Amino acid sequence: MKSGSAKTALRFERRDLLKIAAGMPVAAALASAPYAAGAATFQAFSPGAPGDATRPYPRILNAQEWQTLKILADWIVPADSVTGNASEAGVPEFIDDWLGLKGGFLLDQIRGGLAWLDQKCRRVYGEAFAHCSRARQRQMLDRIAYPAKAAPADAAGVAFFNRLRDLVVSGFYTSRMGMRDLPYLGNEPQAGWTGCPPAVIARLGLKKSSRS
């Protein structure tokens, strides 16, 4: 697959899917053209099934990258009193599949980011991220997880972490566990439609429908 410029690929991840997620019908979802800049090079791509279902993960990342990905995913979405963590929701598997689907620039950025993180940790702590103590892992994440506060020298790490955070959120909040966590209460046939619940209308300080 080829998805135009790197910038185009990023915009797709960021903006377009946000709207597809919001239940937009076909034409509407594409309104803000991720292709506007790169349509000349846009080539259609339809995903097949993500490889042989019996093959163990990781299928795209290597063992070292996989281990780091799992740790990072659980830092981003840990277990709490509501639901479990990203690993329990199958997020690393989702991301490995997704990287296999998209390949290209996104795969390079995630791989590169995992490598960047390990190099940084080796320089600062003398060992790869996965082998650092929880305290050191946290210290390193704090350098790259807050874009406004990060040092300019860590810009690549910040961009990587933003991208990874989006992937983790995508995987978690489209998982069965994520449905419970939000919670998403739809996909449930209704005998009728009752509109916005009165409690929410009151909370919003609104009147019930004006129909014209």
Place this chain on the structure above:
Amino acid sequence: MAAYVLTQAGARCLMLEAGGDFDSARDSKWLEWQYDVPYHGGGDENKFDYFLAAVGGWQVPGEPYLTAPGEQFMWFRSRMLGGRTNSWGRISLRNGPYDFQPYSRDGKGFDWPIRYEELAPYYTYTERLIGVFGSPAGIENLPDGDFLPPPDPRCYELLVQQACGKLHIPCIPSRLAILTRAHRGRPACHYVSQCGRSCRLGSNFTSPVVLLNPARLTGKLEIRLNAMAREVLTGADGRAHGVAYIDKSSRREVRVRGKVVVLAASSCETARLLLNSRSPRHPNGLANSSGLVGRYLMDTVMSDVTGYFPALRNLPPHNEDGVGGMHLYMPWWNYGSERKTLPFSRGYHIEFYGGRAGMPMPGILSGTEELTGGGYGPAFKQACREVYGSFVSFAGRGEMIPNAASYCELDPQALDEWGIPVLRFHFQWGEEELQMAQHMQTTFQQIVEAGGGRVVASAGADRQWGISVGGQGIHEVGGARMGSDPKTSVLNSYCQAWDCKNLFISDGAPFVSLADKNPTLTIMALAWRTAENVVRLARQGSV
């Protein structure tokens, strides 16, 4: 629609479908969960997502199209029984009186050879047949239809309606071909927001459920699947004698005959068929003595903005799915004195989507660091829950003025895998379309702010105000326009070819202009009128 009307009138019809069978009762991905399917249902750039009831997309394997160097055009095709009616947005708006006389009003584009009043009864027949919810609004140039009751608004829609009120922008119940109560043997909607998947229960409009099934019950309709029409066959007398198609399973050419040929292949595919139908009598392609086949291609002007609304943050959980589309929308409101001050001549309507409607899909909550400041861990997880449902996207849908630089033609060399010459597209927006996109951006920002929100995704001058790529609206129409003069149109006012009197067109190709109203309802009403005329002419013995 033509097959429905013709068979109801007792005519025997043979319908050629380039794709395979599709039965929403059997094939719809209704109620499937995203976590049970590959990539959680996302990642399909060809057709939006896994669930969409489209066999095809921006590219169809083996059936390419080309774009002129330096230009962009996107062409969405569904190769399946019922085509794109299986997955469409169901927005069913009547063109208004102004929309048939745009040239008379502002001196741009062209007038239709018919007036609103001539099409109005067919809008009514169509609405009654397919079932459209809505609410009479009495708005200028937005004729009310024959409506089923509209569903109550969702929470975020009420918030936006209030914001629009402050700006004096009307925000009214939308008009969608979805049943809010049982209608003609089809059950009411179950409100899972999945119309794009096609409906297993037939509670929204698709042509197989609403048109083709009844047509088949007459015993008069034969449908041949996987039949890729190549050309309309004509005789020495110049009349259409039938169609040559490629049977995709045997890859052999088959010829079928008919007294009348009705093309409804979708606008551009219809233009392609005409251009491929060359004969000594029709050397430039059939019905093309005017040279206008493929010309004045139009699409909807689109631009959008996404807003974040703190008021929607952390609301009590509720099921906001509703129908598969918006419950409210904003019709064009500047017909009054404001119109003269605008730098563009035509109008647009606003669609909006968001809140908690629809199944979360990959991409959900992307870019949250811009809102939450980033982070990770328990606080971040909590922030995700809180901001979920607080985004609303506003999508402008505007009228393009047809221009001579937007057209499709046959590429002299390229073929599809069936050996049929393919289309090459040319497409350009005009200055007015760009001005309109800018106005959309400004207006949507005002709405977001009037609702206490802030814009999180928009487009400025550097991105041409977010204007869509031609064809991206999947409203491509024109290419065989109607008219009252054979020199300046392809079809007469009954969508009958000037050059070939037993050839008719019943898709979007006859469109003379493309109002901001989504084209499907007008395509169907026009097709109904066209088919009724075919019956009348056949009974008179004049085709």
